[in-house]
Structures are given as structure tokens and as C-alpha cells.
Amino acid sequence: MAAAGSRDATSIEVGDRSVRISHPDRVYFPASGTTKLDLARYYLAVGDGIVRALRERPCMLHRFPDGLDGGKVHQKRVPRGAPDWLHTVRVHFPRYNRDADELCVTELADVIWAVQMSTVEFHPWNSRRADVEKPDEWRIDLDPMPDCTWERVLRVAGVVREVLGELGAVGWPKTSGGHGLHVYVRIAPDHGFTDVRRAALAFAREVERRAPGDATTTWWRKDRDPAALFVDYNQNARDHTMAAAYSVRGVPDGRVSAPLRWDEVNDAVPADFTLATMPDRFARLGDLHAGIDDAVYDIATLLEWADRDERDGAETPPEPD
Numbered sequence: 001m002a003a004a005g006s007r008d009a010t011s012i013e014v015g016d017r018s019v020r021i022s023h024p025d026r027v028y029f030p031a032s033g034t035t036k037l038d039l040a041r042y043y044l045a046v047g048d049g050i051v052r053a054l055r056e057r058p059c060m061l062h063r064f065p066d067g068l069d070g071g072k073v074h075q076k077r078v079p080r081g082a083p084d085w086l087h088t089v090r091v092h093f094p095r096y097n098r099d100a101d102e103l104c105v106t107e108l109a110d111v112i113w114a115v116q117m118s119t120v121e122f123h124p125w126n127s128r129r130a131d132v133e134k135p136d137e138w139r140i141d142l143d144p145m146p147d148c149t150w151e152r153v154l155r156v157a158g159v160v161r162e163v164l165g166e167l168g169a170v171g172w173p174k175t176s177g178g179h180g181l182h183v184y185v186r187i188a189p190d191h192g193f194t195d196v197r198r199a200a201l202a203f204a205r206e207v208e209r210r211a212p213g214d215a216t217t218t219w220w221r222k223d224r225d226p227a228a229l230f231v232d233y234n235q236n237a238r239d240h241t242m243a244a245a246y247s248v249r250g251v252p253d254g255r256v257s258a259p260l261r262w263d264e265v266n267d268a269v270p271a272d273f274t275l276a277t278m279p280d281r282f283a284r285l286g287d288l289h290a291g292i293d294d295a296v297y298d299i300a301t302l303l304e305w306a307d308r309d310e311r312d313g314a315e316t317p318p319e320p321d
Contacts, residue, residue, distance in 0.1 A: 017109035045279035062121035123241035177249035199302035
């Protein structure tokens with residue numbers, strides 16, 4: 001994967017593709033001086049991991065055309081003039097009665113093309129193009145409220161691991177790239193978004209029961225304890241996306257959503273995983289989520305839990321906007 005060119009443009013060879021990077025010296029992260037070309041090189045360094053995280057999923061692009069200081073653009077549609085080798089998938093948005101052809105990564109060159117389009121963050125759906133209405137990924141988002149400590153996040157993560165173990169499900173943890181943790185579970189694509197969200201809510205309620213002083217599933221943000229950890233089941237609703245594993249986040253220190261081993265979680269410091277540090281970690285450890293597609297869980301038990309909770313009077317909150 002070589003780069004060659006002038007200060008105005010550089011061509012990067014990615015497999016058998018040549019991807020042009022315009023304005024490679026444009027600074028995207030002012031605090032570190034990280035440039036557009038540096039960002040492309042980062043994604044090359046973690047190529048197997050970012051492609052596995054995005055493969056064949058509709059993907060929202062978070063673009064920063066003028067770097068972090070210039071504001072963020074959320075882009076669903078691949079623009080006209082994209083390379084003919086780029087894959088897309090059409091998704092429908094009932095709220096607006098509109099369709100969008102979203103990027104559907106199948107190879108690393110797709111990722112580097114997105115960087116050329118000023119993409120910093122990649123936010124994929126939890127379903128794939130074979131059937132975008134049937135998720136194959138259950139996402140557990142441990143989302144700290146403003147006064148929640150990292151120690152509390154870690155305690156709840158331990159409960160999440162405990163419950164997953166009892167269910168016979170394999171969870172794949174990662175930092176969010178912000179202040180929380182994500183745990184992904186591969187599931188069979190046999191259910192729609194409504195059922196997957198119900199299953200995720202049932203799981204979240206079980207975590208809350210076991211960690212009542214730490215975790216909450218309270219629907220309205222204004223009603224939550226500001227020191228609590230919200231187990232956000234809503235990330236499994238249709239068209240809700242989270243930063244992919246290995247995605248850079250648009251924050252000044254260039255933080256990355258970093259896959260972890262479970263035995264690393266309690267010692268993990270999110271700020272340690274950045275554009276600067278992840279390439280070496282990836283070179284040493286490889287993709288820590290490499291086995292995720294081989295550990296598929298059936299959510300039938302969680303749906304039984306959801307039925308039980310509803311019989312006992314628990315309400316299913318409305319779908320988020």
C-alpha cells in the first residue's frame with residue numbers, strides 16, 4: 001500500500017485500487033497536527049479490523065471537510081461521481097418516505113475513498129445488505145450520564161459479562177471512543193429491529209436488577225440519575241448507529257473506538273487508544289474482534305425475558321426518533 005504524489009494530491013495503492021487523496025496535508029486534528037493523509041494511513045494500518053467492522057453494512061459517514069474546527073457533516077448518501085467499483089445498499093427511511101444509497105464497505109479501498117471524502121468516523125448499521133431489516137448484531141451500549149465515573153462503567157461491564165456468560169453468549173467489548181463502553185454480540189439475522197430492541201431491553205433490565213445502584217434503563221434522560229450508567233438498548237433500533245470498532249472519533253485527541261480483551265477491560269483507559277497508538281497495538285495483537293462472526297447467539301431466551309417482563313407490567317418504551 002504505497003502513496004505517491006504532490007502536495008496537492010496523493011495516490012494511495014490499496015490492493016488493486018488506486019485512491020486519490022486530495023489536499024493530503026490538510027490538518028484535521030489541530031491539537032496534534034494530524035493530517036488527512038495521516039488519517040488515511042491510520043485506516044490502512046488497521047485495515048483488516050475496520051473492514052470486518054463495516055463489511056456489507058449500510059454506513060453513515062461523519063465528515064469533517066475542514067477538519068475538526070470546521071464542523072461535522074452527517075452523510076447517508078454516496079455522492080454522484082463515486083468510483084464505479086464502490087458498493088452501496090439502498091435503505092428506506094419511512095419517516096421521510098425517502099431512500100438513500102449508503103456506502104457498503106466490501107474492501108479497504110472503500111474506507112480510503114471515504115477518507116478522501118473527508119470522513120473521520122464510520123457509523124454502520126447493525127444489519128447487512130443481504131437483508132437490511134434483519135440485524136445480525138446486538139449492541140450493548142454502556143452510556144455514562146454526565147456525573148458517572150469510569151469505575152461505575154467498569155462495574156456494570158462486569159455485570160454485563162456475567163449475564164452474557166449465563167446466557168451462553170459471547171460479548172466483544174470495545175471502548176466507545178468517548179466515555180463509555182460497547183459490547184457487541186453476533187446474532188442470527190432471524191428477527192426485525194423491534195424484536196432485537198425488545199431483547200436488548202430485557203437484557204438491560206436484568207443488568208439493572210443486578211446493579212441497581214449503578215445501572216439504569218430509565219427512558220427519559222431528564223429522569224435519570226446524573227451519576228448513573230444508562231444501558232442504552234435504543235442503539236438496536238432501526239437506523240441507529242454507533243462508531244465502528246477501529247473508527248476514529250472526531251475529538252481533539254484523535255481517540256479511537258478500540259476493541260479490547262475482557263481481561264483488559266478493568267485496566268483500560270479510553271484516552272490511551274488513539275490514532276497515534278492503535279497502529280502499533282494492531283500490529284502486535286491483530287484484530288481482537290476477528291472471531292465475532294463465528295460466535296452467533298440465538299436471542300430466543302431474551303425474547304422470553306421480554307415477554308415475562310411485559311406480563312409483569314413492564315412497559316416497552318416508544319421507538320426513539
